[in-house]
Amino acid sequence: GESVGLHLPTLSVQEGDNSIINCAYSNSASDYFIWYKQESGKGPQFIIDIRSNMDKRQGQRVTVLLNKTVKHLSLQIAATQPGDSAVYFCAERNAGNMLTFGGGTRLMVKP
Amino acid sequence: GAVVSQHPSWVICKSGTSVKIECRSLDFQATTMFWYRQFPKQSLMLMATSNEGSKATYEQGVEKDKFLINHASLTLSTLTVTSAHPEDSSFYICSASPGTGRGGEQYFGPGTRLTVT
Numbered sequence: 001g002e003s004v005g006l007h008l009p010t011l012s013v014q015e016g017d018n019s020i021i022n023c024a025y026s027n028s029a030s031d032y033f034i035w036y037k038q039e040s041g042k043g044p045q046f047i048i049d050i051r052s053n054m055d056k057r058q059g060q061r062v063t064v065l066l067n068k069t070v071k072h073l074s075l076q077i078a079a080t081q082p083g084d085s086a087v088y089f090c091a092e093r094n095a096g097n098m099l100t101f102g103g104g105t106r107l108m109v110k111p
Numbered sequence: 112g113a114v115v116s117q118h119p120s121w122v123i124c125k126s127g128t129s130v131k132i133e134c135r136s137l138d139f140q141a142t143t144m145f146w147y148r149q150f151p152k153q154s155l156m157l158m159a160t161s162n163e164g165s166k167a168t169y170e171q172g173v174e175k176d177k178f179l180i181n182h183a184s185l186t187l188s189t190l191t192v193t194s195a196h197p198e199d200s201s202f203y204i205c206s207a208s209p210g211t212g213r214g215g216e217q218y219f220g221p222g223t224r225l226t227v228t
Binding site (some may be wrong): 036039042043044045046089097098099100101102103104 | 115117143145153154155156157161162202204206208210216217218219220222224
């Protein structure tokens with residue numbers, strides 16, 4: 001079936017550096033993608049989203065890039081901080097407002 | 112705004128007993144609620160979707176007689192794990208959406224940690 005997956009299970013970065021988390025998706029019919037942050041023992045927290053008719057969207061310190069040609073999604077975090085340490089999931093929304101989550105990437109920020 | 116709560120935040124129960132988890136949208140009416148299960152170091156897996164006043168739609172492989180879902184009002188959905196077994200131990204997360212179809216955001220609860228001994 002359709003799935004959303006990630007390339008890297010763990011990403012370790014130095015505080016202050018930029019982080020890039022990647023995601024590959026397979027459902028070409030999806031038109032809406034979301035990035036979530038999940039801290040240990042908590043529910044997912046919305047970070048940023050993007051529609052398929054866009055290739056880039058910026059938020060505060062975060063940028064999401066969408067490449068529909070290769071079905072690739074990335075989350076860029078600028079000036080990564082210790083508070084950014086968490087597991088990050090991409091999710092794909094389909095008809096019926098259902099979400100399919102990727103496998104997750106753990107971001108570890110070294111002080 | 113768009114706050115979703117879950118109760119309890121954690122629960123320990125004995126094998127064979129039933130456990131009820133509540134999901135509430137505190138400041139909006141949730142037309143649709145979703146229940147997810149997350150095992151350690153894994154992603155969220157959708158268990159079922161429920162619309163207020165309707166029977167829940169379960170994902171393939173999820174036993175509807177074991178995981179009873181009730182969406183009796185626009186602000187409350189409950190998940191009852193019946194005859195729980197240790198393999199049901201997991202992190203259960205709900206989300207609530209004020210809309211249906213495309214365009215409806217999902218707001219997530221904080222999750223409930225279930226441990227079955």
